[in-house]
Amino acid sequence: MKDHQARLIQLSYENKILTFGDFTLKSGRKSPYFFNSGFFCAGDVLGAVADSYAQTIIDAPDLEFDIILGPAYKGIPLAAVTIVKLAEKDPAKYGKMEYAYNRKEKKDHGEGGNTVGGSLKGKRVLILDDVMTAGTAIRESMALINAEGGILAGVALILDRQERMVDYEHSMIAQVKKDYGVPIYSIITLDDIVQFAKGKLPEEDIKKIEDYREKYKAHPIAE
Numbered sequence: 001m002k003d004h005q006a007r008l009i010q011l012s013y014e015n016k017i018l019t020f021g022d023f024t025l026k027s028g029r030k031s032p033y034f035f036n037s038g039f040f041c042a043g044d045v046l047g048a049v050a051d052s053y054a055q056t057i058i059d060a061p062d063l064e065f066d067i068i069l070g071p072a073y074k075g076i077p078l079a080a081v082t083i084v085k086l087a088e089k090d091p092a093k094y095g096k097m098e099y100a101y102n103r104k105e106k107k108d109h110g111e112g113g114n115t116v117g118g119s120l121k122g123k124r125v126l127i128l129d130d131v132m133t134a135g136t137a138i139r140e141s142m143a144l145i146n147a148e149g150g151i152l153a154g155v156a157l158i159l160d161r162q163e164r165m166v167d168y169e170h171s172m173i174a175q176v177k178k179d180y181g182v183p184i185y186s187i188i189t190l191d192d193i194v195q196f197a198k199g200k201l202p203e204e205d206i207k208k209i210e211d212y213r214e215k216y217k218a219h220p221i222a223e
């Protein structure tokens, strides 16, 4: 793990963003751990996640994009702080780059439309979201990009839970790569969390996480 990844997991644990227990996921799965990015509210930890996103994007060998889309609601502040960090780290490349976010409800007065911020039209769009489990949330963002005339360029996540989709054996990552030919990067994965938990949690709790990982593990895409 790189320093910024280890630091982010540690801070997420300290700020109760990463928690262990019994949780029911959006997909209905019962999970022994949960990552709540809604708790990225203190300045230090929000700064840390922005730094990690920016570093992950800069380190990505094959990511070329013109605008960042932060899906409502949790993606909005995350995209905003990340574009600021990117502009600080590489002003020539990112200083004038814009970000955008969607409204949950369509507005029919004022400027109208479904998105706020930079226009997606004709642009290569990087979706910046928090967590991917079975891929439902990401699909909604892709539909939005299509509707606004943008082109999907890739996805940047905080956590890849490395799970298969609900009706398939493979992951949404494999599906997106196959369908769109674009990369998906995450700052951390479930494997990193297991590694972190090993020094912190009792054996029986680690076993629960490892059993969960095995049960929902994504397999290679069937041709």
Ligand SMILES: O=C(O)c1cc(=O)[nH]c(=O)n1[C@@H]1O[C@H](COP(=O)(O)O)[C@@H](O)[C@H]1O
Binding pocket: 024, 025, 026, 027, 033, 034, 035, 036, 037, 130, 131, 132, 133, 134, 135, 136, 137, 138
């Ligand atoms: O419900 C989840 O799967 C989930 C797990 C987790 O650890 N953290 C978390 O925030 N989620 C929520 O689930 C969404 C991703 O799940 P999918 O839409 O199934 O990929 C996230 O955008 C969150 O709303």
